[in-house]
Amino acid sequence: MADTTLTDVRKRFESDGNDVVAVDDLSIEIKDGEFLVLVGPSGCGKSTTLRLIAGLETISDGEIKIGDTVVNDVKPKDRDIAMVFQNYALYPQRTVRGNMSFGLKMSTDLPDEEITERVEDAAEMLSITDLLDRRPKALSGGQQQRVALGRAIVRDPEIFLMDEPLSNLDAKLRTQMRTELQELHQQLGAATVYVTHDQTEAMTMGDRIAVLNDGQLQQIGTPLECYYEPANQFVAGFIGSPSMNFIEGTPADGELQLDLIRYPLTDEQQSAIESAAASSVTVGIRPEDIELTDEDGPRTMEMNVSVVEPMGSMNLLHLEQDGIEITASVTGEHIVDEGDRVRVRFPADRIHAFDQQTGTAVFNRERSDERPPGILSREGVSSHGR
Amino acid sequence: MAVDDKTDSVTVRQRISRLSESITNFGHADQNNLAGLLLLLPNFVVFSLFLLGPVLFALFLSTQNWNVFTSSGEWAWTTLFGVRLPIQNYVEVLTPWPWENNWASLRSPSYNLWWFALRNTIAYVIVVVPAQIVGAFFLALALDMRIRGKKPLRAAYFMPVMLTSAASGVIWRWLLANNGVVNEFLRPFGLANAWANDPGTALGSLMLIGLWGGIGFNMIFYLAGLQSIPEELYEAARIDGATGWQRIKEVTWPNLRNTHFFVIVLSIIGTFQVFGIALVFARGGPYHATTTTVVLIYQTAFENSNYGEGAAMAFILFAIVFVFSYYQYQLNQQNEVSY
Numbered sequence: 001m002a003d004t005t006l007t008d009v010r011k012r013f014e015s016d017g018n019d020v021v022a023v024d025d026l027s028i029e030i031k032d033g034e035f036l037v038l039v040g041p042s043g044c045g046k047s048t049t050l051r052l053i054a055g056l057e058t059i060s061d062g063e064i065k066i067g068d069t070v071v072n073d074v075k076p077k078d079r080d081i082a083m084v085f086q087n088y089a090l091y092p093q094r095t096v097r098g099n100m101s102f103g104l105k106m107s108t109d110l111p112d113e114e115i116t117e118r119v120e121d122a123a124e125m126l127s128i129t130d131l132l133d134r135r136p137k138a139l140s141g142g143q144q145q146r147v148a149l150g151r152a153i154v155r156d157p158e159i160f161l162m163d164e165p166l167s168n169l170d171a172k173l174r175t176q177m178r179t180e181l182q183e184l185h186q187q188l189g190a191a192t193v194y195v196t197h198d199q200t201e202a203m204t205m206g207d208r209i210a211v212l213n214d215g216q217l218q219q220i221g222t223p224l225e226c227y228y229e230p231a232n233q234f235v236a237g238f239i240g241s242p243s244m245n246f247i248e249g250t251p252a253d254g255e256l257q258l259d260l261i262r263y264p265l266t267d268e269q270q271s272a273i274e275s276a277a278a279s280s281v282t283v284g285i286r287p288e289d290i291e292l293t294d295e296d297g298p299r300t301m302e303m304n305v306s307v308v309e310p311m312g313s314m315n316l317l318h319l320e321q322d323g324i325e326i327t328a329s330v331t332g333e334h335i336v337d338e339g340d341r342v343r344v345r346f347p348a349d350r351i352h353a354f355d356q357q358t359g360t361a362v363f364n365r366e367r368s369d370e371r372p373p374g375i376l377s378r379e380g381v382s383s384h385g386r
Numbered sequence: 387m388a389v390d391d392k393t394d395s396v397t398v399r400q401r402i403s404r405l406s407e408s409i410t411n412f413g414h415a416d417q418n419n420l421a422g423l424l425l426l427l428p429n430f431v432v433f434s435l436f437l438l439g440p441v442l443f444a445l446f447l448s449t450q451n452w453n454v455f456t457s458s459g460e461w462a463w464t465t466l467f468g469v470r471l472p473i474q475n476y477v478e479v480l481t482p483w484p485w486e487n488n489w490a491s492l493r494s495p496s497y498n499l500w501w502f503a504l505r506n507t508i509a510y511v512i513v514v515v516p517a518q519i520v521g522a523f524f525l526a527l528a529l530d531m532r533i534r535g536k537k538p539l540r541a542a543y544f545m546p547v548m549l550t551s552a553a554s555g556v557i558w559r560w561l562l563a564n565n566g567v568v569n570e571f572l573r574p575f576g577l578a579n580a581w582a583n584d585p586g587t588a589l590g591s592l593m594l595i596g597l598w599g600g601i602g603f604n605m606i607f608y609l610a611g612l613q614s615i616p617e618e619l620y621e622a623a624r625i626d627g628a629t630g631w632q633r634i635k636e637v638t639w640p641n642l643r644n645t646h647f648f649v650i651v652l653s654i655i656g657t658f659q660v661f662g663i664a665l666v667f668a669r670g671g672p673y674h675a676t677t678t679t680v681v682l683i684y685q686t687a688f689e690n691s692n693y694g695e696g697a698a699m700a701f702i703l704f705a706i707v708f709v710f711s712y713y714q715y716q717l718n719q720q721n722e723v724s725y
Contacts, residue, residue, distance in 0.1 A: 056621050077627030089622035093640035102636070107627030151622075 002067035004030040004053065004159050004191060009062035011048055011215075022048040024215040025062070030159070030191050035182070037206030038195045041238070045215035046195045050161050053193060055079050066158055077107045082152035086164040088144040090136040090151075096123070097132045100151045107155075115154075122153040125187070142173045149181075153188065160185075160192040166201065178205060199239055203227070211235045229364045233354040236284050236361070242316060244284045245326040248356065256283060256353075259324055260301045266348055272363035273353065280356040287316065289350035289365070290328035292336075293343055305340045319344065448475055448697035462694055475698035495674035500699060502674060503682040506589060510678060511657045514596045518653050519646070521597065522604030527634065529605070530612045540609070544602040551599070551662025558595045559667050582668045585675040592676050595663050600656065604649045611645030612638070647718040651711050658707050679703050 011023040023045045030036050038046040051057045053064060055076035064071050071079050082103075090099050100119045104110055110118075123129045126146045136144055145165060152160055165181075166174045182205055185192050196202055202209050203223040211218040211226060211234070219231040223239075230236035236244045249256040249263065251273045256263040263283070265273070273281065293300060301321065309316035315336055317328045328344060330336065349366040449472035450459030462474035479500045484491040491501035525543060529536050546554060561567050562581040569578040581591045615638060623633045661680035664670060670677035670685065677685075679699065687696025 051621075054621075054625060056624065076621075076625045081625070083622070083625050085618045085622060087616055087618050089616065089618040091619070091623075091636055091640070094636075102628075103626035106632065151626075 002158065003032050004067075004193075005063075005065045006030075006049070006053070007063045007065070009049070009052060009064060010060045011045070011052060011057060012060045022215050023052065026212075026215070026217055028210055028217065028220060030193060032191055033189050035185050035192045035194065035205060035207045037202040037209045038193060038212060039197065039199060039202040039209055039238075040212035040218075042197060044212040046197075046212050047163055048215075049212070050083075050163055050193060050195050053079075053159070054081055054083050054161050077103075080158040081161055082155040082157040082159075083161040083163065084145075084148050084152050084165045086167050088136070088141075088148045088168075090144060090147055092136055095133050095135055096128065096139070096147050096150075099136070099147055100154050103151060103155055118154045118156075119150070122150040125153065125184070126150050141169055142177065145169065145177065149184070153184075157190060160188075160190055162192060162194045164196055165194075167196075167198070181205065199241060203239070209239075211238060213238075228367045229361070230352065231361055233282060233284065233359040233361075236352055236354065240286055242287050242327050242329065244286050244352070245290075246354075247283045247285075247324060247326070248280065249283050249353075250280050251278070256281065258283065260321055262298075263346065263351075264298050264348075269348075269351075269353065269363050276355060276360075276362045278353075278355040278357075278362050281353040281362055282356050283346075284352035284354060285326075285346050285350055287327045287329040288314075289347065290326070290330075291345045291347060292328070292330055293345045296343065297345065299348060300343050300345045302341060302343050305336060305338055305342060308336055308338055317342070444697045444700060447693050448701050449473065450475075450694050452693040454691045454693065459694065473698075475694040476702065479695055479698050479702065495677065499674065499677065499682060500679075500702075503677045503679045506674075506676065507658060507660065507678045507680075509589065510593055510596065510660055511654060513593045514600065514657050515650065515653045517593075517597050518600045518604050518657075519649055521601045522649070523608050523639075523642070525601060525605045526608030526612055527638070530609060540605075543605055546599045546601075547603045549599070552666045554595060554599050555663040555666025558591070558598075558663070562591055583672050585673045588668050588672055588675040592660070592664055592667060595667060596657065596660060599663065600653065604653065607645050607649050608642065611642045615641045643718075647714065651714050654710050654714070655707055658703065658710075 006026055006028045009023055009026045010021065013020045013022055026045075026049060028036070038049055040046050048057060052059050053066075055071065055074060059072055066079060066081070091102065094102065097119055100122060101115050104115045104118065119132070120129065123132055126149060128143065128146050128150060131139060131143060131147070136147065139147065145168075148165070162181075166177050169177060178201060194201075194205060206223055208220060209223050209226050210220040213234050218238075219226055219235045221229070226235055226239045230239065233246070237246070247258050247260075249258040251257075251265070251270075254265055254270050256265060303319040303321040303324075303326070305317050306320045306325075307318040309318070310332060312332055314329050314332045315334070317330060317336055319326050319328055319342070336342070352364050353362040354360065355362055447459070449462060451462045451474070452459035461472045463470055463472055464474040464477050465471075466473065466477070482491070482498055484498070484501050487497055491498040492505045495502040529540050529543070533539075549557075559582060563569070564578075564580050564583075568581070572578045579587055581587050619637045619641065620633055623637050628636055659680050660678050661684065664676045664678050664681050665684065668676045670681045680703070683696050683699045683703070686692050686699060
C-alpha cells in the first residue's frame with residue numbers, strides 16, 4: 001500500500017481545432033488508505049482526473065505516480081487500480097460470478113480456486129452471495145452497483161476509483177449505500193478516489209475533499225475546513241446547501257458599506273481587509289447563520305419574506321429588499337408566512353469576506369472548538385480530523 | 387405470485403371492459419374517432435388494394451386450376467387422408483417427396499424442380515446469411531473506428547443497396563463473363579472460368595453477388611447498434627485487461643443482440659426471396675443451378691402460365707419464411723429474459 005501522487009497534471013483535448021484544457025496543472029497527493037472526494041460542477045474536470053488516474057485517458061503534461069511507479073504510460077490493467085462506474089458497466093451476458101471473476105482471469109495468473117474464493121468472499125462482504133448465478137438484467141440498480149463494487153474489490157487494488165457510483169440510485173438507497181461504502185472503505189483500507197457532483201456525498205464521505213472548477217484545484221481539505229474556511233468564493237458557494245449568500249460591499253472607516261446597511265467590522269476583520277488590500281469585497285453568510293431578531297442593531301436589516309419553503313426541521317426563507325435577495329434558514333417550529341416583514345441579523349462572527357477581484361477569502365467566519373453537552377468520553381475522535 | 391395473478395386478472399378485466407365499451411361506442415364515433423379513421427383510410431386503401439387483396443386472391447388462386455385465357459378457374463380438389471380438399475396444386479408441387487426417390491430431387495432437377503429449387507435457395511441462405519452478418523459486423527466495426535475517409539467508405543459499401551437487383555445482375559454478368567474483368571485477372575493464374583455458365587460455379591457466383599449487395603444494408607444496422615453501446619463497458623473491459631478481440635467478444639457482440647436478431651430475420655427473409663439477381667445473372671440456369679424458389683414461382687406462373695401451382699409455391703415459401711422468423715423471434719424472447 002502506498003500513496004498516489006498527481007504532479008502538475010494537465011489534460012488538453014482538441015475540439016474543432018481549438019485546445020480545451022480539461023485539467024490544468026493539478027497536483028494532489030492521495031494518502032494511503034484515504035477517502036478523497038473530487039467534487040465540482042459539471043465540466044470541472046473531476047471525471048477526467050479520475051480517468052487520468054485510471055489510464056483511460058493519456059495525460060498531456062505532468063506525472064502520475066501510484067506508489068513509487070510513474071504510471072503515465074502504463075496500461076489501465078497494469079496500474080493496480082479498480083474502477084466503479086456510474087452506469088455499473090457490467091457485462092450483460094455474464095453472470096454476477098462471471099462479471100466479478102473476469103478481470104482476475106484476464107489480468108492475473110491466479111488459479112481458479114483462488115479466483116472463486118475471492119469472488120465468494122467479496123460477494124459475502126456485499127451480501128450478494130445468492131445473486132452469484134444471476135445475470136445483470138435480473139438485478140435491481142442497487143444490486144448491480146454492489147456487483148460493480150464486488151468486481152472492484154476482488155482485484156484487491158492499490159486504489160479504488162469511483163465515478164459517481166451512486167448517482168443512478170434512488171434517494172433512500174443512495175443514503176444507505178453511502179454508509180455501506182464508508183464501512184467497506186474502512187474494512188478494505190485501500191485509498192479511494194470518489195468523484196461526485198453531490199456535495200452531501202462529498203461532505204459525508206470524504207476524509208478530504210478536493211474542489212475543482214474549470215479544471216483547476218480550488219481547495220483541498222477536510223469537509224469542515226472547506227465548509228468553515230473556504231479558500232475562495234467558489235468553494236464557499238459550492239460547499240453547503242442551501243448555498244452561501246453573497247452581498248457586495250466596500251470597506252470604509254472600520255465598516256463595510258453594503259447596499260442596505262453599514263456593517264461594523266471587528267478589529268480582526270478590519271486588519272484582514274487592510275492586509276489583503278482589497279478595495280471591494282463580497283460578504284458571504286450561510287443561510288443557517290442568519291438570525292431573526294426583535295432587537296434593532298448595527299448588524300440588522302429589515303426584509304420582506306417572498307417565499308417560504310417548509311422543510312420540517314427548518315424553514316427556508318427567501319428574503320428580498322431593494323433588489324437584494326438572500327436565503328435564511330430558520331427553525332421549522334416557528335410559523336413564518338409569505339409577505340411577512342422580518343428583521344434579520346448577520347452575526348459578526350459568522351460572516352466571510354472575499355476579494356471581489358480575485359475571489360480569494362479575505363477572512364472567514366470564526367469556528368468554535370466548543371463541544372456539545374452530552375459527550376461523555378473524548379476517545380471517539382473522528383477520523384475526519386474535524 | 388398471488389399478487390401477480392390478481393393484477394393480471396384485474397388488467398384482463400379492465401381490458402375486456404374497455405373493449406366492450408369501444409364496441410358499444412363504435413357506431414357513435416365522435417369527431418376524434420372519425421378524424422382517426424380518416425387518417426387511417428389512405429393507408430388502409432393502398433394496403434388493401436396492393437397487398438391484402440392480391441395476397442387473398444393468390445391464396446384463392448392456389449386452390450384453383452386457373453385458366454389464364456378465360457380468367458376463370460375450377461377448384462383443384464384432391465383427397466387427402468379421406469378428406470376432400472382444394473389443395474391439388476400443393477400436392478403437385480410437393481410430390482414426389484424427396485425421400486420417396488432416395489433424395490434424388492435434391493441432387494438433380496429432373497425429378498421435382500420445387501425441391502431442387504428449395505435446395506438451391508437453402509444453400510444460398512446458409513452461405514449468404516452468416517457471411518453477410520459476420521461481414522457486415524466487422525465492416526461496421528472497421529468503419530466505426532477513427533479512420534480517415536470513413537464517410538466515403540461507408541457510402542461506397544452502401545451503394546450496392548441502392549442498385550436494383552436487375553442492375554446488379556447485369557453488372558455481375560459482365561464482370562463474370564467469359565472474357566469479363568474477373569477472368570482477365572484470373573487468367574494468368576489459370577483460374578479463368580465460365581462462372582455463369584458452369585453449373586458448378588453459377589450458384590457460388592450468385593452467392594457472391596448476394597453478399598456484395600446485402601452486406602452494406604446490414605452494415606448500416608450494425609453501425610447504428612454500435613453507437614448504442616455505452617463507452618463505460620469498453621473502459622471496464624480495458625481495466626479488466628481484456629484485449630481488443632476480447633472486448634469485441636465480451637462487449638460488442640453480446641450488446642448487439644437486438645441488432646443481430648433484426649439483421650438475421652431481415653437477411654433470412656431477403657435471401658429466401660432471392661429473385662432479381664438470379665433471374666438476370668443466369669436466368670435460373672445453367673441446368674437449373676441458379677433456379678431459386680422465387681425464380682421457379684415466376685417461371686411456373688408467368689412463363690408456363692400455371693398460376694395455381696405458382697401461387698401454391700408462393701404460400702409454401704411464405705410458410706417456410708414464417709417458421710424461420712417465428713423461431714428466431716422465440717429464441718430472441720428467451721434471450722431477453724435471461725435469469
